[in-house]
Amino acid sequence: DQDDQDDIDDDTTLGGGGASTTTTSTTASALTAADALELDLDVEWPLSIVVSRKCVVKYQLLFRHLFRTKRLEQRLLSVWTSHMA
Numbered sequence: 001d002q003d004d005q006d007d008i009d010d011d012t013t014l015g016g017g018g019a020s021t022t023t024t025s026t027t028a029s030a031l032t033a034a035d036a037l038e039l040d041l042d043v044e045w046p047l048s049i050v051v052s053r054k055c056v057v058k059y060q061l062l063f064r065h066l067f068r069t070k071r072l073e074q075r076l077l078s079v080w081t082s083h084m085a
Helices: 002-013 053-084
Strands: none
Touching: none
Protein backbone atom coordinates (compact mmCIF):
# COMPACT_ATOMS: atom_id res chain seq x y z
CA ASP A 1 0.00 0.00 0.00
CA GLN A 2 1.42 3.41 -0.97
CA ASP A 3 0.24 5.10 2.24
CA ASP A 4 2.05 2.50 4.35
CA GLN A 5 5.21 3.00 2.31
CA ASP A 6 4.99 6.79 2.72
CA ASP A 7 4.64 6.37 6.49
CA ILE A 8 7.61 4.01 6.58
CA ASP A 9 9.65 6.47 4.52
CA ASP A 10 8.68 9.27 6.92
CA ASP A 11 9.68 7.15 9.91
CA THR A 12 13.01 6.15 8.42
CA THR A 13 13.94 9.75 7.72
CA LEU A 14 13.38 10.44 11.42
CA GLY A 15 15.89 7.77 12.40
CA GLY A 16 13.71 4.65 12.46
CA GLY A 17 13.50 1.93 9.90
CA GLY A 18 14.65 -1.48 8.92
CA ALA A 19 18.01 -3.14 8.80
CA SER A 20 18.99 -1.36 5.58
CA THR A 21 18.44 2.11 7.03
CA THR A 22 21.50 4.05 8.09
CA THR A 23 21.26 6.85 10.61
CA THR A 24 23.53 9.84 10.23
CA SER A 25 24.23 12.48 12.80
CA THR A 26 25.18 16.10 12.40
CA THR A 27 27.70 15.79 15.22
CA ALA A 28 31.09 14.17 14.79
CA SER A 29 30.62 11.71 17.67
CA ALA A 30 31.49 8.04 17.36
CA LEU A 31 28.69 5.50 16.99
CA THR A 32 28.59 3.16 19.97
CA ALA A 33 27.35 -0.42 19.92
CA ALA A 34 24.30 0.59 21.96
CA ASP A 35 23.41 3.28 19.40
CA ALA A 36 23.74 0.80 16.56
CA LEU A 37 21.54 -1.82 18.22
CA GLU A 38 18.34 -2.42 16.29
CA LEU A 39 15.62 -5.03 16.39
CA ASP A 40 14.13 -6.27 13.16
CA LEU A 41 11.39 -8.78 12.57
CA ASP A 42 10.69 -10.78 9.44
CA VAL A 43 6.94 -11.35 9.59
CA GLU A 44 5.71 -14.21 7.46
CA TRP A 45 2.21 -15.08 6.37
CA PRO A 46 -0.35 -15.35 8.03
CA LEU A 47 1.01 -13.11 10.82
CA SER A 48 1.86 -10.46 8.23
CA ILE A 49 -1.87 -9.84 7.84
CA VAL A 50 -1.96 -8.45 11.38
CA VAL A 51 1.62 -7.16 11.82
CA SER A 52 2.48 -4.90 8.91
CA ARG A 53 5.89 -3.42 8.15
CA LYS A 54 4.55 -0.12 9.44
CA CYS A 55 3.85 -1.76 12.83
CA VAL A 56 7.37 -3.20 12.91
CA VAL A 57 8.87 0.24 12.22
CA LYS A 58 6.81 1.79 15.00
CA TYR A 59 7.95 -0.98 17.36
CA GLN A 60 11.56 -0.26 16.40
CA LEU A 61 11.11 3.42 17.20
CA LEU A 62 9.53 2.58 20.55
CA PHE A 63 12.31 0.08 21.36
CA ARG A 64 14.97 2.66 20.50
CA HIS A 65 13.33 5.28 22.71
CA LEU A 66 12.93 2.90 25.68
CA PHE A 67 16.47 1.55 25.29
CA ARG A 68 17.99 5.04 25.25
CA THR A 69 15.85 6.06 28.21
CA LYS A 70 17.09 3.05 30.18
CA ARG A 71 20.71 3.88 29.30
CA LEU A 72 20.15 7.47 30.44
CA GLU A 73 18.70 6.20 33.73
CA GLN A 74 21.80 4.06 34.29
CA ARG A 75 24.13 6.98 33.56
CA LEU A 76 22.23 9.30 35.90
CA LEU A 77 22.28 6.68 38.65
CA SER A 78 26.03 6.25 38.19
CA VAL A 79 26.67 9.99 38.39
CA TRP A 80 24.37 10.37 41.39
CA THR A 81 25.97 7.51 43.34
CA SER A 82 29.50 8.79 42.62
CA HIS A 83 28.44 12.30 43.68
CA MET A 84 26.87 11.04 46.92
CA ALA A 85 29.94 8.93 47.83
